[in-house]
Amino acid sequence: MNDVWLGVIEGITEFLPISSTGHLLVAEHWLGARSDTYNIVIQAGAILAVTLIYWRRLVELLTNWSDPDNRDYLFKLLIAFGITAALGLIVKKLGFELxxxxxxxxxxLLIGGFWIIAAEHFAAKLPDSTRITLRVAVAVGLAQIVAGVFPGTSxxxxxxxxxxxLGTSNRAAATEFAFLVGIPTMYAASGYELLKQFTHGAHHQVENWTSLGIAFVVSTITAFIxxxxxxxxxxVHRFTIFAVYRILFGGLLLALTATGTLG
Incomplete structure (x- = not known):
């Protein structure tokens, strides 16, 4: 049953702007810690779900080369992914990790909640735009590194x-670009970490591959939904509900750590 709960938590929190890392750490406090291989695999389930949701868009981007807008969008995706991949390898080599x-x-979580409120406030003053500019692509690539280095950022x-x-003020357009960039980024990161685990024999730490399979399937289904x-x-709605949730959840975690309930 614990594997089902962890799959549900991962599936819900991986792509919503509320931080999967924070939720999984709290869950493991009560449900028990899992191996790195386990966490990587259930994350892969969430990535698979988003790939299935966007599969038509991905096929269009990879095959419809005759459309200049399509080529431009794919180029921006590659720019963002390239920045993340290059800087991510540098960060790994330097061993910089909080x-x-x-x-x-x-x-x-708290800071991110106020960041969402501020971003919504200032973005609302911009003209509605679905265009992905080069500076947006570069900034998204850098933002992925920041989120990777600072757990809880999302x-x-x-x-x-x-x-x-930075200009893509339309929520749907900004979300689509962020998710599409996240697909190759997270596949690459998960593949890299999984390869390290198998190279060092850490996959033997996984206690039950059947349980892992269940968690993977649950994560995929939950993330899809x-x-x-x-x-x-x-x-039709702003992201404000997620900002409020982050602030409340972050405050609760600080209170629990202050009282010694969480370590």
Whole structure:
């Protein structure tokens, strides 16, 4: 049953702007820690879900070369992904990584909540635009690195709102670009980490591959439902509900750590 819960948590939180890292850490406090291989695989389930949602768009981008707008969009995706991949490797080589403990993640959740409110406020003053400019592509690539280095930031939150602030003020357009960039980025990151785990024999730490398979399937299904809901929700609503949730959740985590309930 714990594997089902972890799959649900991963599926819901991976692409909503509320930080999957923070939620999984809290969940593991009560459900028990899982191996790195386990966490990588259930994350892959969430990525697969988004790939299935956008499969027609992905096929169009990869095959419809005659459309100049299509080529331009694909070029911007490659720019964003290239920046993330290059800087991500540098960050890995330098070994720069913050500890994934509750307190810094709680603060990241709080700060991110206020960041969403500010981003929505200033983006609302911009003319509605679905265009992805070069500076948006570069900024999204950089935002993915920031989210990767600072646990609790939320990759989707960082990328969506930097895109909105820099000109792609349309929520749906900013979200689509952020998610499409996230697909190759997260596949590459998961593949890289999984290869490291198998190279060092860490995959033997996985206690039960059947349980892992269940969590993977649950994560995929849950993420599919969550992302489909989000894409419909943002057509007519702001992201404010997620900002409020982040602030409340971050405050709760700080309170729990202060009382010693969470370590």
């Amino acid at each position: 500890p994934t403990t509750i307190t810094p993640i709680a603060w990241a 990759r989707s939150g960082a990328t969506i709102f930097v895109a909105m602030l 969550a992302v489909k809901w989000l894409l419909g929700y943002i057509q």
